[in-house]
Each structure stands twice: as C-alpha cells, then as structure tokens.
Amino acid sequence: MSDRDVALGDMSPDEFRRAGYLAVDWAADYLASVQDYPVLARTEPGAVRRRLPASPPKAPESLESMLADLTSVIVPGITHWNHPAFFAYFAITGSGPGILGELLTAALNINGMLWKTSPAATELEEVALDWLRQMVGLPDGWMGIIMDTASIASLCAIAAAREAAEPHLREQGMAGGPRLRLYTSEQAHSSIEKAAIVLGLGRHGVRKIPVDREFRMDPGALAAAVTEDRRAGWRPFCVAATVGTTSTTSVDPVPAIADVCARERLWLHVDGAYAGMAALLPEFRWVLEGCHQADSVVINPHKWLFTPIDCSAFYCARPEVLRSAFSLVPEYLRTTESDQAAVRDLMDYGVQLGRRFRALKLWMVIRHFGWEGLAARIREHIRLGQQFRSWVDAHPDFERMAPAPLSVVCFRARPADLRARADEHDGYLDRLNEALLEEVNATGRAYLSHTRLKGRLTLRLAVGNLRTTEAHVREAWDLLQQHAAQLDNKLRTE
Amino acid sequence: MSDRDVALGDMSPDEFRRAGYLAVDWAADYLASVQDYPVLARTEPGAVRRRLPASPPKAPESLESMLADLTSVIVPGITHWNHPAFFAYFAITGSGPGILGELLTAALNINGMLWKTSPAATELEEVALDWLRQMVGLPDGWMGIIMDTASIASLCAIAAAREAAEPHLREQGMAGGPRLRLYTSEQAHSSIEKAAIVLGLGRHGVRKIPVDREFRMDPGALAAAVTEDRRAGWRPFCVAATVGTTSTTSVDPVPAIADVCARERLWLHVDGAYAGMAALLPEFRWVLEGCHQADSVVINPHKWLFTPIDCSAFYCARPEVLRSAFSLVPEYLRTTESDQAAVRDLMDYGVQLGRRFRALKLWMVIRHFGWEGLAARIREHIRLGQQFRSWVDAHPDFERMAPAPLSVVCFRARPADLRARADEHDGYLDRLNEALLEEVNATGRAYLSHTRLKGRLTLRLAVGNLRTTEAHVREAWDLLQQHAAQLDNKLRTE
Numbered sequence: 001m002s003d004r005d006v007a008l009g010d011m012s013p014d015e016f017r018r019a020g021y022l023a024v025d026w027a028a029d030y031l032a033s034v035q036d037y038p039v040l041a042r043t044e045p046g047a048v049r050r051r052l053p054a055s056p057p058k059a060p061e062s063l064e065s066m067l068a069d070l071t072s073v074i075v076p077g078i079t080h081w082n083h084p085a086f087f088a089y090f091a092i093t094g095s096g097p098g099i100l101g102e103l104l105t106a107a108l109n110i111n112g113m114l115w116k117t118s119p120a121a122t123e124l125e126e127v128a129l130d131w132l133r134q135m136v137g138l139p140d141g142w143m144g145i146i147m148d149t150a151s152i153a154s155l156c157a158i159a160a161a162r163e164a165a166e167p168h169l170r171e172q173g174m175a176g177g178p179r180l181r182l183y184t185s186e187q188a189h190s191s192i193e194k195a196a197i198v199l200g201l202g203r204h205g206v207r208k209i210p211v212d213r214e215f216r217m218d219p220g221a222l223a224a225a226v227t228e229d230r231r232a233g234w235r236p237f238c239v240a241a242t243v244g245t246t247s248t249t250s251v252d253p254v255p256a257i258a259d260v261c262a263r264e265r266l267w268l269h270v271d272g273a274y275a276g277m278a279a280l281l282p283e284f285r286w287v288l289e290g291c292h293q294a295d296s297v298v299i300n301p302h303k304w305l306f307t308p309i310d311c312s313a314f315y316c317a318r319p320e321v322l323r324s325a326f327s328l329v330p331e332y333l334r335t336t337e338s339d340q341a342a343v344r345d346l347m348d349y350g351v352q353l354g355r356r357f358r359a360l361k362l363w364m365v366i367r368h369f370g371w372e373g374l375a376a377r378i379r380e381h382i383r384l385g386q387q388f389r390s391w392v393d394a395h396p397d398f399e400r401m402a403p404a405p406l407s408v409v410c411f412r413a414r415p416a417d418l419r420a421r422a423d424e425h426d427g428y429l430d431r432l433n434e435a436l437l438e439e440v441n442a443t444g445r446a447y448l449s450h451t452r453l454k455g456r457l458t459l460r461l462a463v464g465n466l467r468t469t470e471a472h473v474r475e476a477w478d479l480l481q482q483h484a485a486q487l488d489n490k491l492r493t494e
Numbered sequence: 495m496s497d498r499d500v501a502l503g504d505m506s507p508d509e510f511r512r513a514g515y516l517a518v519d520w521a522a523d524y525l526a527s528v529q530d531y532p533v534l535a536r537t538e539p540g541a542v543r544r545r546l547p548a549s550p551p552k553a554p555e556s557l558e559s560m561l562a563d564l565t566s567v568i569v570p571g572i573t574h575w576n577h578p579a580f581f582a583y584f585a586i587t588g589s590g591p592g593i594l595g596e597l598l599t600a601a602l603n604i605n606g607m608l609w610k611t612s613p614a615a616t617e618l619e620e621v622a623l624d625w626l627r628q629m630v631g632l633p634d635g636w637m638g639i640i641m642d643t644a645s646i647a648s649l650c651a652i653a654a655a656r657e658a659a660e661p662h663l664r665e666q667g668m669a670g671g672p673r674l675r676l677y678t679s680e681q682a683h684s685s686i687e688k689a690a691i692v693l694g695l696g697r698h699g700v701r702k703i704p705v706d707r708e709f710r711m712d713p714g715a716l717a718a719a720v721t722e723d724r725r726a727g728w729r730p731f732c733v734a735a736t737v738g739t740t741s742t743t744s745v746d747p748v749p750a751i752a753d754v755c756a757r758e759r760l761w762l763h764v765d766g767a768y769a770g771m772a773a774l775l776p777e778f779r780w781v782l783e784g785c786h787q788a789d790s791v792v793i794n795p796h797k798w799l800f801t802p803i804d805c806s807a808f809y810c811a812r813p814e815v816l817r818s819a820f821s822l823v824p825e826y827l828r829t830t831e832s833d834q835a836a837v838r839d840l841m842d843y844g845v846q847l848g849r850r851f852r853a854l855k856l857w858m859v860i861r862h863f864g865w866e867g868l869a870a871r872i873r874e875h876i877r878l879g880q881q882f883r884s885w886v887d888a889h890p891d892f893e894r895m896a897p898a899p900l901s902v903v904c905f906r907a908r909p910a911d912l913r914a915r916a917d918e919h920d921g922y923l924d925r926l927n928e929a930l931l932e933e934v935n936a937t938g939r940a941y942l943s944h945t946r947l948k949g950r951l952t953l954r955l956a957v958g959n960l961r962t963t964e965a966h967v968r969e970a971w972d973l974l975q976q977h978a979a980q981l982d983n984k985l986r987t988e
Binding site: 024 | 501502503504505507508509510511513514515517518519520521522523524525526534535537539540541542543546548549550551552553554555557559560564567568569570571572573574575576582583586587588589590591592593594595596597598599600601602603604605609610611612613614615617618620621624625626628629642643644645646649653663664665666667668669670671672673674683684685687688689691692693694695696697698699740741796800802803804819820822823824825826827830831836837845846847848849850854855857858860861862863864865866867870871874932943944945946954960961
C-alpha cells in the first residue's frame with residue numbers, strides 16, 4: 001500500500017477491526033447498563049448543542065474521543081428506547097442480531113435500487129418478506145417490499161389507490177381532476193392524513209369515519225359516508241383501515257370494511273404497523289382477519305419484531321398498480337435484465353430511488369430468534385400488558401379507558417370517591433393525570449405517554465421491549481399508585 | 495437473571511459482545527478483500543432466492559451459520575459498491591467510521607421523531623448539519639435536516655414550494671386548484687419528476703427546460719417558458735436546478751436561474767446531491783454559487799462524503815414553510831416542550847414520522863477524517879477523474895461526450911477512421927459501446943454505467959470510492975482500450 005493510499009483512503013481493515021471491537025464493547029456495555037439510566041432524558045433544550053463544538057474539526061480525531069463524547073455528551077441527552085421501563089408510544093427493541101445486521105449492511109453499503117446493483121439484496125428482501133408473510137398469514141403471492149417507515153408505506157398505498165382509480169392523473173395532475181376522497185377512522189394514525197396532504201388530496205380529501213365504543217371504525221357509517229359523498233360529487237377511492245390504532249390498539253372490523261370496499265370498488269389499505277405482528281400467534285391470527293381482501297397491508301418489524309429502526313414491511317396484492325404509480329426509468333437506470341422483464345427493480349415500487357439493504361437485519365432477526373422464539377416473545381408482551389390491565393381493573397382509584405386487546409393499556413387515575421359522577425370531574429382528572437404522567441416520567445424509572453379519548457386525558461402503558469419483565473411493569477404500577485395518591489391529596493388541598 | 499429473561503429476552507450483552515466481534519471480523523475481512531471479487535455480481539435472476547429456505551426457521555440459528563450463508567449465498571449476489579473499480583452511477587463509500595456509526599445508531603435504536611424522544615438526536619443533527627453547511631459555504635441561519643434520500647428531500651422541497659405558493663391546497667386539495675407548474679432541466683434527475691407525480695402535479699406539471707451544449711439549464715429558455723405558461727393559465731411555482739446532473743455532472747447556472755426565480759417569485763430548489771460536496775474545496779466553491787438565493791438545497795453525504803446509505807442533507811432557508819407543509823400533531827405526539835415552542839420536533843419537517851439517529855454516523859465521519867481530510871479525498875477523486883479525462887481526450891479512438899468538471903467522465907469509443915462524419919455512424923457506435931460496456935463489466939475488474947446524450951449511447955466513469963487509486967482507473971482504461979479495439983474488429987467483420 002502506497003503512502004497515497006494511507007493518506008487518502010479509508011481506515012485500514014486492521015484499524016477497522018480494532019475500532020470495531022471498541023464500538024462493539026461500547027454497545028455491549030451500553031446494553032448491559034441501559035436499565036441504570038433515567039428512561040426519559042433529563043436535559044434542557046440546547047444543552048447538548050452547547051456542549052458540542054460550533055465548527056467541524058480540521059484534523060482527524062480518534063474513535064476513543066468520539067466514544068468518550070458519546071458517553072458524556074450524547075447519552076445524557078438520549079431517551080432510552082432500549083430501557084426495560086420504556087412504556088411510551090409503542091415500545092421497541094433493536095435486538096442484538098438486528099444491530100449486527102445494521103453493521104453488516106453498512107459494511108456492504110450497497111444501493112439495491114436495481115436488481116443488477118445487487119441481486120442478492122432484491123432477492124433476500126423477497127425471501128425475508130415472504131417469510132414474514134407466512135408467519136402472519138397474509139395471502140400467498142402478494143408482493144412484499146421493505147419501506148423505511150409506515151408513513152412512506154401508507155403514502156405509497158394511497159398513491160397506488162389513486163393510480164388504480166384515476167390512472168390519467170399520473171400524466172395530467174390533479175388540478176381539473178375529480179375530487180378524490182379517502183376514508184379512515186377518527187382514530188387512524190396522523191400519517192394517513194399527512195400522506196393525503198402530500199399527495200394533493202388535501203385534508204378535505206380525508207373523511208374521518210366515526211368509531212364505535214371500542215374505538216373501531218363503524219362500517220355502516222363508512223358505507224353511508226361513501227354514498228353521501230358520491231351524491232355530493234366526490235370520487236371515493238380508498239379506505240385506510242387500522243389494525244392496532246396508536247391511541248388504543250383498537251382493531252378496525254376489516255372484513256366488514258372489505259365488503260364495503262368491494263361493493264364500492266375502493267382500494268383497501270390496512271395499517272397494521274404495530275398490531276399486525278400479533279398475527280404471529282395462532283390465538284391472535286384474528287387481528288388480520290379480512291386482510292386477504294385488502295389491496296395492501298403494512299406491518300412494522302421495527303415496531304414489534306425486534307428489528308432496529310427503520311424497517312417497515314409493505315405488502316401489496318396488486319404490485320402492477322404500485323409499479324404504474326411510481327415507475328419512471330431514465331436511460332441511466334436501464335438494464336438488460338429489466339428490459340427483458342426478467343427481474344424486479346425495487347426502485348419502481350416506491351418514492352425513493354436509493355435503497356439500503358434492510359432485508360439483511362430482518363433475515364438475521366428471524367433466524368436468531370426463530371419463528372417460535374419470536375412468537376413466544378410477542379406472547380409474553382401481551383401477557384405483561386394483560387397483567388397490567390388486570391391491576392388497573394382491580395384498583396378502585398384507577399379506571400381503564402379503552403379495551404386493551406394486546407400489549408397496550410389506556411387508563412387514568414380516578415379516585416374512588418369520584419367514580420359516581422366522574423364526568424363532572426373530567427377537568428380535575430385531566431389535571432391529576434397530566435401531573436401524574438409528568439411526575440412518574442420525572443422519576444426516570446418509567447416512561448409512559450398519553451393520548452386523549454372522548455376528550456379525556458388518558459395515560460398509555462405499552463409493552464414491547466425485549467428487556468421488559470414483569471418486575472418492570474410492576475414497578476411502573478407501584479409508581480403510578482404512589483404518585484396518584486400523593487398528587488390527589490396535594491391537588492385537592494390547593 | 496431469571497430463566498424467563500434468558501428464554502424471552504434479547505441476546506445477553508456478553509453474547510452480543512462475542513457475536514459483535516465475529517461480525518466486525520467478517521466486515522473487516524470483507525473490506526480487506528473486496529477488490530478480489532468481481533465488481534458486478536455474476537448471478538442469474540432467482541439464483542440467490544433458490545438457495546435460501548422457502549420458509550422461516552422455527553428454531554433459533556447461530557450467528558456463525560448466518561455469516562457462513564452471507565459469505566456463500568449472499569456475497570456472490572452482491573454488486574460491490576465498495577470495490578475500488580466500482581465506477582458506475584455515482585461511486586460511494588461507507589467508510590469505517592460511518593459503518594461504526596451505524597452500529598452505534600442501531601444499538602441506541604432511538605426514534606428521534608420528537609425532541610423529547612431523544613434531545614441529543616435532534617441537537618446532534620442540528621450541529622452535524624451546521625458543520626456540513628459551513629464546510630460547503632451555505633448561508634448561516636439555514637435549517638439543516640437529514641432525510642433518507644435526495645428523492646425524499648426534493649419531494650419535501652417541492653411540497654414546501656407548493657405550500658408557499660398556494661397555502662390553501664393543504665386543506666382543500668389540488669382538484670379545483672390552479673394548474674401548478676414546476677421547471678427543471680431535461681437533464682434533471684428522475685426523482686424530480688417522480689416527486690411531481692407523487693405530489694399530484696402530474697408529469698404535465700413538470701416543464702423540462704432545454705439545456706445548452708454543456709447540458710446546463712438555459713435560463714433564458716426558463717424565463718420564456720414561465721412567461722408563456724402564465725399566459726396559458728398555468729401557475730408557475732417552483733424551479734428545481736441541478737448542481738451535478740446524473741448523466742454528466744453539469745452544473746446549472748444557479749445565479750441566473752435565481753434571478754428568474756426572484757423576479758417570478760418561484761421557489762428555487764437546488765439538487766446538489768452529488769456535486770454539492772465539491773464545494774468543500776475552495777477551488778470548487780463555485781459549484782454552489784448563487785445557492786444563497788435558493789430556498790432549499792440538498793447534498794448527499796451518502797454520495798460523496800463517505801457516509802453509509804442513507805444520509806441526505808437537506809437545507810432550507812424557509813423552515814417555517816416546510817413546517818406549514820408537513821406539521822400535523824395529534825394529541826399522542828404533543829409535548830410540553832413543543833407546546834412552548836422551545837424546541838424543534840423534526841417530524842414536523844417531512845413525510846416520515848419515525849426518524850433513525852442518522853446524525854451520529856455523519857458526525858463520526860467528519861470527526862474521523864477532519865475537514866481537511868475530507869477535502870483532500872474529494873480533491874483526489876477529482877484529480878483521478880481529470881486523469882481519466884485526459885487519457886480519453888488524448889486517444890484517437892475515443893471521444894469525450896460532455897464536459898467533465900468533476901470526478902465523472904462521459905465518453906465513448908469512436909474509432910479514429912469514423913471521426914470525420916461520426917454522426918452517420920451513430921448506429922454502429924451505439925452497438926459498439928453497448929457491447930463494450932457489457933464486455934468490460936463482465937470481466938469483473940471494473941463496473942461502469944451508461945447514459946444517452948443527444949441520442950447517443952455514452953459510457954460513464956465515476957470516481958468516488960475511497961479505495962480507488964490511479965492504478966484502478968488505469969486498469970479500467972486499459973480494459974476499455976483493449977476491448978474496444980477487439981470489438982471494433984469483430985463487429986466490422988460480422
């Protein structure tokens with residue numbers, strides 16, 4: 001190796017090996033001690049930024065100095081999603097095999113935009129997604145493709161729905177076209193509405209269908225809305241149902257919604273980002289019931305299949321429509337194999353041209369845990385969620401705010417003496433629960449998030465991290481009881 | 495640790511350490527030997543897939559077995575973007591510090607959607623992007639945010655342009671709205687047109703402006719097109735200029751384009767995904783000339799700043815417009831800090847809700863090489879490109895097809911005796927060069943890609959990998975000369 005190579009190349013493989021061991025050690029130590037950190041970062045806005053140099057270094061710095069800064073400057077500003085008492089949003093795990101998958105993906109650093117630019121990337125993605133399809137019981141023959149996030153997957157689904165309904169819009173644009181309307185429930189994720197804004201439907205192009213008492217889309221209301229809209233000159237084209245809504249993990253009645261879609265010729269997209277994975281369990285196969293009638297489904301391995309962010313599995317029954325919506329092949333991306341239609345170029349099925357080799361980590365996660373091991377872990381998270389639910393249900397000073405079919409429980413503190421006419425006390429209960437959330441999170445020993453249900457501030461406890469055991473759920477419950485009692489005393493005497 | 499924890503948890507930190515060393519060893523060995531593989535994968539469609547089990551394993555498998563499969567099944571199907579003779583598309587490098595950054599990001603596995611969900615992620619992103627901004631000389635005060643790809647960054651830019659021009663569309667949708675029109679050059683990347691399709695502008699909503707003889711957008715033609723379109727009832731709203739087009743790396747005259755945009759009140763987005771990074775060199779600062787008048791600029795650290803895919807740096811002079819285009823905050827994502835406007839939640843500035851901690855790898859790459867080290871490497875790539883250019887220019891049987899200002903050279907074989915009236919021989923020259931590309935790529939000792947310029951098949955040699963030395967460029971050149979001479983003989987005698 002010449003001086004030039006040393007001066008202007010990458011770090012040498014030997015240096016990489018040495019540095020890699022240091023980084024692995026750092027990561028192993030971090031993972032071994034993550035439960036010792038406060039879950040929620042305790043940092044003031046700007047505090048991390050102020051501790052970092054305002055300008056880039058001119059000369060090289062050592063990995064040791066970076067790892068030292070990672071420990072002393074960055075980690076104190078991290079909210080630890082790896083912490084066993086992370087119960088906010090949807091709890092996730094970047095498991096060991098997934099982390100190492102990311103290392104190997106970065107080392108290979110391929111761009112799988114075309115089959116030709118790494119055939120193994122396209123084909124492993126097909127295989128890994130077919131494995132996952134089998135595990136959750138989606139129909140044979142559907143195309144699977146990895147997207148970065150469910151936000152993008154749902155956007156692609158709605159774009160395909162638009163293409164299916166009004167294929168001329170791809171050329172002519174939406175100005176002058178029909179007023180398209182998308183249907184989703186009041187409880188759907190904000191990414192559905194954001195996709196509608198991006199795609200040019202506007203917020204008016206989204207009609208939010210009411211939910212039943214258990215926060216599930218009302219298929220009768222859906223059918224009525226579609227009929228009403230057609231009369232009023234709208235062009236209904238797509239329904240986005242949710243399997244596991246973000247607030248309560250309610251599961252929309254997909255079979256009934258699919259009937260409406262079939263009758264009205266609407267594209268049915270199912271957002272199963274979180275709860276779709278429960279279908280790995282025979283006893284929870286029902287969550288994806290009716291999805292064989294859908295046109296597209298998204299489920300997120302980075303949510304509940306222990307795969308590091310980002311990895312969203314998008315399944316489509318009509319990949320040719322997806323391709324029509326997105327394919328655009330300039331000369332510089334043409335290949336013989338594609339011209340001969342012998343292969344699938346994944347760039348043709350979505351927004352992004354560049355594609356990381358995300359299938360590798362998913363493949364490694366599935367192999368490391370095995371189908372049964374994955375199912376056992378998801379089953380355990382549901383067991384822990386149900387355990388917490390039973391504690392809430394049994395406690396006179398708490399109430400559950402929604403059904404809890406999976407590993408997420410919605411609840412609030414509601415002192416027993418306010419039970420009779422709780423509605424009249426909603427203002428007080430909102431204040432109590434907001435303060436309760438803040439106090440419990442401030443302990444650093446648990447992190448929960450909130451939502452609002454029927455106008456009421458609602459706390460959420462979500463189980464999904466592989467490090468979480470019953471002891472962690474128990475501690476969160478103890479903290480909640482203790483702080484609720486203290487706060488109730490304090491607030492009533494103010 | 496209880497039996498349950500062992501049975502249902504993640505791999506233990508000690509297992510992770512041991513497995514991590516194995517994975518680092520695999521990666522180090524791969525990087526040490528990457529030049530020994532054929533650059534372009536030699537695999538038939540379906541060959542990799544057929545060697546993988548059709549169904550997922552029920553029981554756990556070892557990391558050793560995965561690494562063995564990686565070597566024997568996956569790597570033969572990899573096109574090695576790490577190979578020093580990868581000269582196709584834009585050559586890239588996932589450098590050592592970047593790979594380790596990905597490992598650490600996956601180990602932390604945070605979702606930086608909100609400031610609160612890891613303040614350090616948001617703030618390190620601000621700092622790292624500000625460092626990069628300083629290095630390329632973009633204006634002080636611009637907001638920097640990491641997107642996954644330039645495809646998404648440009649989509650966000652055009653969405654912001656739409657928001658700036660017609661803010662009511664976010665609510666009302668584009669049906670019934672004005673016919674919006676976007677301007678970009680004939681040589682712009684396909685992602686611009688794809689973004690227009692996604693956003694509902696349609697392909698008709700994109701007007702492609704002619705280029706000059708050096709493949710740069712003609713600002714006079716742009717101004718005329720805007721005037722003509724206004725008269726015809728279009729609503730011009732955005733211009734997407736390119737700094738470093740994909741085919742030839744031509745640099746649009748941004749200052750003159752910016753004048754048109756200022757006069758016509760159009761959002762100016764600059765796609766500098768590849769060439770923007772050349773502005774790290776004082777002698778190439780000119781590539782971003784005029785960009786201080788732009789509204790948004792994208793440059794890709796995963797293209798020419800040695801950062802693993804994906805990492806695209808998006809800069810915006812008007813972040814409040816970007817926020818208006820995308821922000822949508824449901825109750826379950828509200829935080830006190832955001833309500834008080836004390837912090838920036840990055841989910842508000844783009845399509846995706848989930849956000850990997852991509853800033854970490856960029857920060858580590860900048861620190862590992864240092865500003866001067868990064869500049870020296872980019873300078874060397876340009877030197878190698880110019881070296882190749884001089885060889886093409888000096889050879890009687892080759893011709894250059896476009897200016898080559900940076901590290902990419904467009905050329906074709908054109909035997910000396912066909913020089914006089916080459917136009918008449920374009921059919922033959924297309925066949926010759928297509929065969930030449932295929933033969934050289936089939937050697938496995940270099941991988942080049944192609945484009946079409948003025949209708950003519952054109953070969954491209956792109957330098958951008960840290961392992962590439964003059965010897966690799968020289969070998970590619972030798973292969974090209976040798977195969978061109980042989981093929982010319984063969985094809986003429988057929």
